[in-house]
Amino acid sequence: MRIVGMDIHRVAAEAVALLDGKLVKLGRIPMLRERLEEFARTQLTHDDHVIVEATGNAAAVVEVLAPHVDRVVIANPKQVRLIAHAKVKTDAIDAAVLAKLYASGFLPEVWVPDEATLALRRQVARRTQLIRQRVRLKNLIQSILHAHLIPPCPHGNLTGISGRKWIAAQRLPDDERAAVQRHLAQIDLIEGSLKDVEADIAKVAMADPAIRRLMTLPGVDMTVASGVAAAIGDVRRFDDPTKLVGYLGLNPSTRQSGEGRAYHGRITKQGRGQARGMLVEAAWAAARSPGPLRAFFQRVAAKRGKPIAAVATARKLAMIIWHMLTKGEDYIWVRPALLARKFRSIELKAGLPPEHSKRGAAYDYNIPEKRAAERVRVEAAEEEYAGFTSRWRAKPRNRPQREKKMPAPA
Structure with missing residues (x-):
């Protein structure tokens, strides 16, 4: 069995193979689907185990390489850095470390979800991003109102129907009012996208027990x-x-260390x-x-x-x-x-x-x-x-008993 470690980045990946204790560099592969497929067909076999770190594009790499090898493993990057900290660091060394850790049984693996779970994770993440964008725009509107000594909005929703009527009645310079209108228009676009994303999540939720x-x-x-x-x-x-x-x-x-207490x-x-x-x-x-x-x-x-x-x-x-x-x-x-x-x-x-x-x-x-x-x-x-x-009582702590001091002789 050959173990192939891949240190992947945004534009390229460095691959190193470990076989019978010897390391062989497989070269640098551009992070393009067709180039990864070519690398898998020409340099990988169905007996290989490929190791990559968990990154934003790791799932796509697994999808391309999995049909051509025996197994693809995603490693936890935080734990890998704790295990294999080195002063000399290159992409080839990082790829070799992944292969060696897997061969020795010390590689902290990451569970790879199925496609339906990955799709749901992406939709939930998109909803969170849209919510953050909407909050950011609302904060920009609040900062404009605050800069011109306008009191807080008396309505619950600043960007709702009542809130927008209240904003229109406030005294603002023309450029600031135009900025508020642009922010409100962006919020409308975000809410439209948010409605679509939530509809997709709701369809999954209806069918998921x-x-x-x-x-x-x-x-x-x-x-x-x-x-x-x-x-x-x-x-x-x-x-x-x-x-x-x-x-x-x-x-x-x-x-906790030794016989001391656990904190x-x-x-x-x-x-x-x-x-x-x-x-x-x-x-x-x-x-x-x-x-x-x-x-x-x-x-x-x-x-x-x-x-x-x-x-x-x-x-x-x-x-x-x-x-x-x-x-x-x-x-x-x-x-x-x-x-x-x-x-x-x-x-x-x-x-x-x-x-x-x-x-x-x-x-x-x-x-x-x-x-x-x-x-x-x-x-x-x-x-x-x-x-x-209410009948529970706190368990007393086992504190070491202090030695009693003997009184000094008269």
């Missing part, structure tokens, strides 16, 4: 469920919930940062919704503060998600009317007709009596959890 199952959690809507499901992929690759928590970077950092610090923030941020947002929403998760948030917030409680609740959500997806079960404290409303929102975003004359299960959420009846059940679960945890 994992996304629909995640939406049974409080605070988890279509966007959060799709982002988390795309980040997780096949949940079976995580042996236990702590592995999923570590993959999302929600596990606390630990420092736990902030979360590691490794792995899928976008999914981690979505879970934290969902935790803030769950803290406002009745149920055991709100009681958990309030218990942690009373001791450590609300920001830490939100991260702890996000970690709790990640562990619950592992159990739900592994066992194929919905969240036990789901509110049916609220869940039906979430599903109906997906259908509308996917382009299904409104059908105002028909009242389905989602309409029950608009009936105060039914909504209150569902809240009674989850509020009772919240009280039971709060009462159960």
